[in-house]
Amino acid sequence: MNSEREYRIEMKAMSKSFGGIHALKNVSFSVKPGEIHCLVGENGAGKSTLMKILSGAYRMDSGSIKVDGEDVKITSPLHAIQLGIGIVYQEFELADELSVAENIFLESLRKKSIINWKKLYADADEIVREIGFEIDTSIRTGSLSVAYKQIVEISKVISKNIKILILDEPTAVLNDKEAEVLFGLLRRLRERDVSIIYISHRLEEVFKIGDTITTLRDGEITGVNPVKEMTIERIIELMIGRKLADIYPKRDVVIGEEGLRVEGFSNGNVYQDISFTARKGEVLGISGLVGSGRTEVARAIFGADRRRSGNVYLDGKMVNLNSTVKAVRSSVALIPENRKEQGLVPDLNIKQNITITDMGKVTNSFGVISDKKEVSIATKLAGMLKIKAESVETSVFSLSGGNQQKVVISKWFNTEAKVIIMDEPTRGVDVGAKSEIYRLINELAAEGNVVIFISSEMMELMGMCDRLLVMSEGRIKGELSKEKFSEKNIMQLILGGQ
Amino acid sequence: MKNSSMKKSINWLSLFKENITVIVMLILFVVSSLLSENFLTSQNIFNLLRQLTPPTLIAMGMLFVILTGGIDLSVGSVVAMASVFTAHLLRTQHLIVTLFLVLLAAAAFGAFNGYLVAKRRLAPFVVTLAGMTIARGIAFIVSRGMPERVRNQFLLDFANNNFLGIPLIVWFALVVVVILVLIHKFTVFGRFVQAVGSNETAVKLSGINSNIYKIGVYVLSSVLAAIGGIIIASRVGMGSPLAGEAMELSAIAAVVIGGASLSGGRGRVINTLMGVWVLGMIGNIMNLLNVPSYPQQVFQGIIIIIAVLLQSDRKGKDIQSSSNR
Numbered sequence: 001m002n003s004e005r006e007y008r009i010e011m012k013a014m015s016k017s018f019g020g021i022h023a024l025k026n027v028s029f030s031v032k033p034g035e036i037h038c039l040v041g042e043n044g045a046g047k048s049t050l051m052k053i054l055s056g057a058y059r060m061d062s063g064s065i066k067v068d069g070e071d072v073k074i075t076s077p078l079h080a081i082q083l084g085i086g087i088v089y090q091e092f093e094l095a096d097e098l099s100v101a102e103n104i105f106l107e108s109l110r111k112k113s114i115i116n117w118k119k120l121y122a123d124a125d126e127i128v129r130e131i132g133f134e135i136d137t138s139i140r141t142g143s144l145s146v147a148y149k150q151i152v153e154i155s156k157v158i159s160k161n162i163k164i165l166i167l168d169e170p171t172a173v174l175n176d177k178e179a180e181v182l183f184g185l186l187r188r189l190r191e192r193d194v195s196i197i198y199i200s201h202r203l204e205e206v207f208k209i210g211d212t213i214t215t216l217r218d219g220e221i222t223g224v225n226p227v228k229e230m231t232i233e234r235i236i237e238l239m240i241g242r243k244l245a246d247i248y249p250k251r252d253v254v255i256g257e258e259g260l261r262v263e264g265f266s267n268g269n270v271y272q273d274i275s276f277t278a279r280k281g282e283v284l285g286i287s288g289l290v291g292s293g294r295t296e297v298a299r300a301i302f303g304a305d306r307r308r309s310g311n312v313y314l315d316g317k318m319v320n321l322n323s324t325v326k327a328v329r330s331s332v333a334l335i336p337e338n339r340k341e342q343g344l345v346p347d348l349n350i351k352q353n354i355t356i357t358d359m360g361k362v363t364n365s366f367g368v369i370s371d372k373k374e375v376s377i378a379t380k381l382a383g384m385l386k387i388k389a390e391s392v393e394t395s396v397f398s399l400s401g402g403n404q405q406k407v408v409i410s411k412w413f414n415t416e417a418k419v420i421i422m423d424e425p426t427r428g429v430d431v432g433a434k435s436e437i438y439r440l441i442n443e444l445a446a447e448g449n450v451v452i453f454i455s456s457e458m459m460e461l462m463g464m465c466d467r468l469l470v471m472s473e474g475r476i477k478g479e480l481s482k483e484k485f486s487e488k489n490i491m492q493l494i495l496g497g498q
Numbered sequence: 499m500k501n502s503s504m505k506k507s508i509n510w511l512s513l514f515k516e517n518i519t520v521i522v523m524l525i526l527f528v529v530s531s532l533l534s535e536n537f538l539t540s541q542n543i544f545n546l547l548r549q550l551t552p553p554t555l556i557a558m559g560m561l562f563v564i565l566t567g568g569i570d571l572s573v574g575s576v577v578a579m580a581s582v583f584t585a586h587l588l589r590t591q592h593l594i595v596t597l598f599l600v601l602l603a604a605a606a607f608g609a610f611n612g613y614l615v616a617k618r619r620l621a622p623f624v625v626t627l628a629g630m631t632i633a634r635g636i637a638f639i640v641s642r643g644m645p646e647r648v649r650n651q652f653l654l655d656f657a658n659n660n661f662l663g664i665p666l667i668v669w670f671a672l673v674v675v676v677i678l679v680l681i682h683k684f685t686v687f688g689r690f691v692q693a694v695g696s697n698e699t700a701v702k703l704s705g706i707n708s709n710i711y712k713i714g715v716y717v718l719s720s721v722l723a724a725i726g727g728i729i730i731a732s733r734v735g736m737g738s739p740l741a742g743e744a745m746e747l748s749a750i751a752a753v754v755i756g757g758a759s760l761s762g763g764r765g766r767v768i769n770t771l772m773g774v775w776v777l778g779m780i781g782n783i784m785n786l787l788n789v790p791s792y793p794q795q796v797f798q799g800i801i802i803i804i805a806v807l808l809q810s811d812r813k814g815k816d817i818q819s820s821s822n823r
Contacts, residue, residue, distance in 0.1 A: 302703075304702065304703060323707070324702055324703060324704070324705045324706070325705050325706065325707050327705060328704070328705025329705070334703060336703050341697070341699060341700075342699050342700055342703050343700055343703070344697065344700055345693045345696045345697045345700050345701060345763075346696055346697060346763070347692060347693070347695075347696035347697075347763035347764055348689075348692070348693055348696065352689065352693075356689075356693065356701070356704045356706070357704050357705060359686045359689070363685075363686055366685075367685045367686045367687060368684050368685055369684050369685060369686065369689065371684075411704065
């Protein structure tokens, strides 16, 4: 019995099926007080299911859960919170129209008939400050960036006095600097003896903050190890069950002449004096924090937003890309940062999402769509990009994040795009899908296209790009050639301008 | 994460939900046949179908607008405008010229609505609410508030004669419905109308000019409403500024009973047709049973709510599984 007391949570022989598919098979998972326990695995490995059971959203089929040595049956999310278990989901559950403070205290506000606004804001400020941030808690939550919404979400959970904090991919929407702030917060919580279960696709983070790492594959535990004894390669092996020879596949491309030139892009305060060139066959990375103007520049090149000034040259010729229609006609493509809100059309199936960029290929002169042509094009691309789905007529919603992203990418393979701008193409996808996306980037470059790769993850930029632009506060702060790639150099350029 | 047996049970449920309008329609049909011996007579059925022709056309246009996530409140007034224009123009113009001008006016009116919605980014509800009073006002101005006779034998014949035992206008509505099914399912227009309603941002970022489709549906809606107006005027032999009153509401009701999502992206032509029939049959059977008109309205409202309730997602489970992704 002694050993049991050392764990805050003990889940034993957990099983859960959906229909006949075993999402979890006999999984045992324990967390000590004051430890940061990382949980990794590919999408569909069972991480979310396990955490949803722990946080009361799902019921287990069999198994037992002990919290502080006592057997419990967690019956609802509310029950979980009463037991001290709080979860911050990947997708936030915030009311955009309410103030930050109202969101933080949403549950307790329900019981009150009169609200003391002064006190409410003061209390909320206190909580936010305690975790190391400064947010005006009286402003509308919807006006915050995703990164700050995340902070509000964490504040909301922490305000409930919890002992076990579950974070499902908290850094997916954060840049490196913001992630550091989050890590600081997690370390402080650890010192207060809070147990943290940390789900992430970014393995570097595991080494930064994790104490213990549990790997899951296909609903089974493949390893529980102290982080100190692990390497990235070893973790990936445990996750995918095979060696991933190289996360960043090598590319053999002769870089050609100039393909894209951007001159003097400015748009008021958002970005100023953006000029750069990218050559054919080159993967040009743009590094920068969220809010550095990188997404806005990408959208402006693609004609999705207006700009005050600046010109775009393709193959040395000036082109007027003032709408997305013109951009696509001029062979420019954009893979937007948010695949659900900007990339996919939810009521269309896979093939319809793929062919949307060039309906000319699947229609006759009367605008009548040929199902046969559509299926054949979509099947070819789905095969090429290794989209895992029952058929090309499957709903895009039933796909995993990685496969959804591949659908968004494949719709540009359907066009003859020569300049492909990717804004956070690997956000929220698992290691296996990431490496697939890297392979596709290489393929695009090998065909002599220009690839602009925007990312918050320095590791992947350094692994994939030939050259890097560093943006901060709406300006290009510097350029790094491959030999000079390092986190230190990038951070110096980002901070250098301040 | 779901196996086949699970999928099967889900499919049954979704199959039921998808076809709920058909099921409700069939139940109503059987019940009506039992309740009144006058219901299932060819005279009553054809009469009903004939009555339902204008509502069918209008509901079809409404469906396309709703597919884009919009709404068109002006259609009832466009019916009045078209019926008045037709009677008025026929005094001096040839039938072909009249029809051309009426439909052109309706198309222009729809294009104006669409322009305000798509380009000026005004709320469809507000734009077409204004359009509703404008069109009705024009109908009153042109007619000076008085109904006017339709002086054209061809139109009167078209609206009242049969072909192969079935009213000509029912044939006409059938052709329109078939064409719209084909447009919705097999053309780029149909595809993009649905896509715009589903996620306009993604459509724009795919290099597509979404405004064309948003304007297009309002043109389609107005033109179909105008055809409905011409048919109404021809059936009764009068162009009236009072025609088409509240027809926009029953059109919306039919589309909703047909399972379309008011936020756009989801809806089927056939189901909307079923929605029209459900509403029409309720009215018809209550007339046959001599139910007074005020209780009729209450019943209609209740049926709308029941039909929509049956289609709505059950809360709880569904919400969780969707936030899983």
